[in-house]
Amino acid sequence: MYNFLKKGGLIIVAFSFFACSDGDMLGFFVSQSGGVDNRTEYSLLQNSETGVQIFTTESETYTLCLVGDTHIGNAENIxxxxxxxxxxxxxxxxxxxxxxxxxxxxxxxxDFVNNSPTPVVTLIGNHDLFFNGWELFKKLFGSSVFYFEVHTPSAKDLHICLDSGNGMLGKKQYDWLQNVLKTKRGTYRHCVVYTHVNLFRTNHSQLGSANMPLEETYQLMHLLSSNHVNFVFMGHDHYREELTQNQVRYITLDALSNEKITQPSYVILSVNEAIHYQFEDL
Amino acid sequence: MKCCTHICVGVLCCLVLAGCSTEKLRIKAGTELGSSVVTDVIGGGFIMPEWLPAHNVEFSGGVKYTNERKTNVFLENSIRMPVERLKIQVINKFQYNKYFAWTIDEYLFFSRLQAVISRFDAALGLSFRTIVQNKSFQETIFEPFNVQYDVGVYIFPVENRVWNVRLGISNYDMFITERMEQFLLSLKSEYHVSEQIGVFASLFLRSAGNFNLSASYYSLYSHIGVRCIIF
Structure with a gap:
């Protein structure tokens, strides 16, 4: 029995280490990227220098393309x-x-982000933090906690991008999000939140993919629903999922990478007075 | 929701009364102190009656309230099945957690197999979680088949020691049942003052983002309390 438990435990740990390939072993024990509070601090300072990114359109309807885990190594799919x-x-x-x-x-x-003819907005994920990746990420892509606006002739929408690369938001980021929603939400038509780590564990498509701690998940759900956030789009799980809780739609995207867990796909988000989304297989 | 709480508290009271009638009642009570990323200072208390109606059967329950405005209630039964040197238990648990601050109700069914031998113990099980926000029962979120585990090593063999210390790793304690990757490191100690009374102290370190993410601190809390045989 003891041997069985020992072997079983080792197998579980080994599977979990390699739940996504190219794992960072040291990151299992300690965060190499200074933690989410440090990244939030840097990002907010950076945001105050660069200002809010605003997309403007002459049309009352605009579309965004949402992409889950690209895991670029091979950029063919993107x-x-x-x-x-x-x-x-x-x-x-x-x-x-x-x-x-x-x-x-x-x-x-x-290289893809800088040379794409279509503007690209990037969120940080757990893989981007591997191997002390934050230092390079901030040089290449900048802030990991920010929001951008889309202005149409008659309305403006708020799009919030969160940093959940460590599997948690942390106190500083939560306080920032709370402040943004409390002070600004009322002045926008729609509010959409984007985050890498999916909030719910309703399937086991990836053993060991990890979510946020329960209390932080529940605290965030309450904040989002009480501030009338319309949609939350998430990645990480590589498995499509559509849930609704208290009038907030929680959508997890497939991965765009070629990992054969699911069909690579992306989401086309069409926004006017309503918000529509559609999965498109690649 | 109130109904569920009332049922759980009612069953806990029945456990106490049943224990009184059969002279097999133990009570464990203690305080929780700590801190987490979500709540700067955590403070609260818990009480857990344990009733042993037969040599190999135990019913227990527990209620905890903390300043996070969270109440946890659980009911548990275990059946012991000694196999040679191994002490095996099958444990089934129903847990109801109410997060008043965030209007979330959480229902858990958790079943596990636990084995104890000499200085070691290990448990492996599955839990099924239902999350309901703002009493919106038509939109419940169901998280099935969460793997739960607990592995520990003691300084002394478990049997008949005046004091003992256990170092463990798991993804649950008596009142928290986390997802697979959110593990808790625990250091638990117990000292038997007499046959009737024991004291215990435990320290738990919870982290976020283990396994496939970059691990970081999430919470540190302690339990200090008394365990006594009432009858």
Missing amino acids: LKMEQIVRDSVMAIIILGDISTGKESDMLIAA
């Missing part, structure tokens, strides 16, 4: 997708895990 959506979307939003976390792959990802 290049293919960009060519498909190029003429029809205002911007591409990558919901974290842009690359495998290795420096060479981060540079390929940055």
Whole structure:
């Protein structure tokens, strides 16, 4: 019995280490990227210097392309997708895990972001933090906690991008989010939140993919619903899921990478007086 | 929701009364102190009656309230099945957690197999969680088949020691049942003042983002209390 338990435990740990390939072993024990509070502090300072990014459109309807884990190492899928959506979307939003976390792959990802004819907004994911990835991420992509606005002739919408790469928001980021929603939400028509780590564990598509701690999840759910957030888009799990809780829609995207867990896909988000989303297989 | 709380508290009272009638009642009570990323200072208390109606059967329950405006109630039964040197237990638990501050109700069914031998113990089980926000029962979120585990090592063999210390790793304690990757490191100690009374103290370190994420601190809390045999 003892041997069985010992072997079983070792197998579980081994599987979990490699739940996503190219794992960072040291990161299992300690965060190498200074923690989410440090990243939030840096991002808010950076945001105050660069100002809020505003997308403006002459049309009352605009579309965004949302992409789950791209895990760039091989950029084939994202290049293919960009060519498909190029003429029809205002911007591409990558919901974290842009690359495998290795420096060479981060540079390929940055090359795509910088040279894409369609503007690209990037969130940070757990893989982007591997191998002390934050230092390179902030140089290549900048802030990890921010919001941007979309202005149409008659309305403006708020799009909030969160840093959940460590599997938690942390106190500073939560306080910032609370302040943004409490002071600004009322002046916008729609509010959409993007975060890498999915909030709920309703399936086991990836053993060991990890979520946020329960209390932080519940605290965030309450904050989002009490401030009338319309949608939350998430990645990380590589498994499509659509849930509603207290009038907030929680959508988890498939991965765009070629990992054969699910069909690579992306989401086209069409926004006017209502918000519509559609999964498109690549 | 109130109904569920009332049922759980009612069953706990029945456990106490049943224990009184059969002279097999133990009570464990203590305080929780700590801190977390979400709540700067955590303070609260808990009480857990344990009733042993037969040699190999135990019913227990517990209620905890903390300043996080959270109440946890659980009911548990265990059946012991000694196999040679191994002490095996099958434990089934129903837990109801109410997060008043965030209008969240959480229902858990948790079943596990626990084995104890000499200085070691280990448990492996599955839990099923239902999350309901703002009493919106038509939109419940169901999280099935969460793997729960607990592995520990003691300074002394478990049997008949005046004091003992256990170092463990798990993803649950008596009142928290986390997802698979959110583990708790625990250091638990117990000292038997007499046959009737014992004191215990435990320290728990909770982290976030283990396994496939970058791990970081989430919470540190302690339990200090008394365990006594009433009858």
